[in-house]
Amino acid sequence: MERPRSSAANALSFYIHIPYCVKRCGYCDFNTYTPQELNSANLSLITTPYIDAVLREIEIAKKRVGAVDVPTIFFGGGTPSLMPSAEITRVISKIRQEFHLEEGAEITLEANPDTLSASYLDELVAAGVNRISLGMQSAVPHVLAALDRTHNPENVERACQLVNDSGIAHLSVDLIYGVPGESIEDWKISYEQALALPIDHISAYALIVETGTKLAARVKRGELKIPPDDETAEKYLIFDEAAEQRGFAWYELSNWAKPGGACRHNITYWNGSQWWGVGPGAHSYFAGKRWWNVKHPNTYQNALTSGKSPEASNELLSEVNKRDEFVMLQIRMSEGISLNDLTQEELARVSKYRDSGHIEGANWDAGHLVLTRTGRLIADRIVREMLV
Ligand SMILES: C[S@@+](CC[C@H](N)C(=O)[O-])C[C@H]1O[C@@H](n2cnc3c(N)ncnc32)[C@H](O)[C@@H]1O
Ligand code: SF4
Incomplete structure (x- = not known):
């Protein structure tokens, strides 16, 4: 079990939310938007002004917390790999400029297997990214279709190879199980393929049918049937055993890693360390206070361009x-x-x-x-x- 190297009062991890996706997957209720939903034909028109706002929030963070050490940065989404590398570089450079980015800090970027190329990865390496988390979800076409995922499963292996070739040290994939129509055999195919990839970390989540999603509507109409709970529990147990046999040890209920592969950023959330979530809807925790930002990217950007904090509300945690x-x-x-x-x-x-x-x-x-x-x-x- 690894702990973040710095969990002291003067350490602060950064989560950078990238609230854009090309298309919304049917099961997902994350705070993310397609360019059409934002009335923009082109994501490139959105990205630079959005990152300008992110940099302003980082300046607010500096004023609030002072000169802290930064052990980890996590670009999550949405689909951070839709951001041009120059924008990712701007964010990392800003954090480096305002704070003390620790030597060997873990810098993760969530990526869609379809969006990665060798040149893009080289640029991320130059920016300091040293960990990629790929949304694989399943290797079985009909399961991906039930999830409404658009990526081609064959791209996952190719993407992993590209990440390895780029010299990025840590690579993770996300899987989802308990999907309508997914048999135990389907699940075995998915996790066997995942465990054979050149990765050092794997997350496996039981599907949650979130209210208001397309998936929830299809389940309600009877078009899709959620597998029985016992079967989903069985999937957890067989996966855990298979992961262990392949050298991945569980370190959190839904997360397994090879030695040295545990995600230091996620451990900061779980062990009560401090983090600042930058971006719309992002949550933060610092000095016993928790707060969260306004949800919509436009409201978020408007607040920051008019010199205001994007904080929507907060709570002080009692002992x-x-x-x-x-x-x-x-x-x-x-x-x-x-x-x-x-x-x-x-x-x-x-x-x-x-x-x-x-x-x-x-x-x-x-x-x-x-x-x-x-x-x-x-x-x-x-x-x-x-x-x-
Ligand atoms: C912020 S998402 C994003 C990463 C990237 N956008 C992608 O989808 O590949 C992080 C992970 O949460 C998991 N997830 C999202 N919605 C879920 C749901 N309804 N039930 C279970 N897992 C979910 C997926 O495995 C996903 O890869
Ligand atoms: S790509 Fe990821 S964040 Fe975007 S809609 Fe799909 S699951 Fe949600």
């Missing part, structure tokens, strides 16, 4: 909130939680899960609560019962 969140996030991780961090009552409420094989016995005896493979399937229930 109880902070502690509940710590327990909730920590229990999802392979390092688990020290029994000393839990009360006798909390321990008494969950000790039955040690007997039922959902909590690891040897770790429990050594003073640590770590979920077993089957325990991870009911992590939320265990936390709920523990914290009541």
Whole structure:
């Protein structure tokens, strides 16, 4: 289990939201927009003014937090790989100029397999990007079609090869399972292909049918049928076993890595470190305060061009909130939680899960609560019962 190198009070990670996609996938409710939705025929007309606004928010961050160390930057979306490399460079240079970007800082960019080329990757390397996260989702055409994904599955291997050739050290792929029409065999095909790729990290998420999405409407009309929960749980278990056999260890419920491949940026979210989310709808956490930005890119840009903060609202976390969140996030991780961090009552409420094989016995005896493979399937229930 790796921790970010800097989780001290003077460290701040940056999340940069890129709220654009060529087309909205049917299952996705992320805060992202197509050029048509923004009444623009061309994404290139949007990108430079958007990044101008991002740079202004980074200046606000500097005024608010001062000279902090930056251990990680994560460009997420949307589809960050739609941004010209010059725009990505502008953001990284700005952070480098305003703060102390740590030597060896992890800089991740989420990418669509169709949008990568050798020259683009070379430019990203020159900008400092050293980790790519590819949205693979599935290797099976009818599953990709149910997800309404447009990328060609054959492009994933090609994209991985290009990333490796570029010298980018870390590569991850995202998978989704539990998709309508996906059999256990389909899932095996997808994850076997993924695990054979030259990657050091893999995320596998159970499909969430988000209200208001095209997928939710199709499920409601009876056009698509969500597979039974037991089958989706089975998919988690067989994937975890296969990942382990291929040298990937789980370090968070939905994330597996080869040694040295854990995502340091995501660990900052889970271990209570501080981060600043730049962009529309982005959330931040600094000095015990959480806040989030206005949601629409136009409202966001208008606020910044008129010299205002894009913050929509905020909350101060009470000590109880902070502690509940710590327990909730920590229990999802392979390092688990020290029994000393839990009360006798909390321990008494969950000790039955040690007997039922959902909590690891040897770790429990050594003073640590770590979920077993089957325990991870009911992590939320265990936390709920523990914290009541
Ligand atoms: C911000 S998305 C984006 C990355 C990139 N835009 C893409 O789709 O390839 C990050 C990941 O969240 C996962 N995801 C998005 N919506 C989901 C949903 N409804 N259920 C489960 N996973 C989801 C997908 O695996 C996706 O790759
Ligand atoms: S490409 Fe990614 S962010 Fe964009 S709509 Fe699809 S899943 Fe959502």
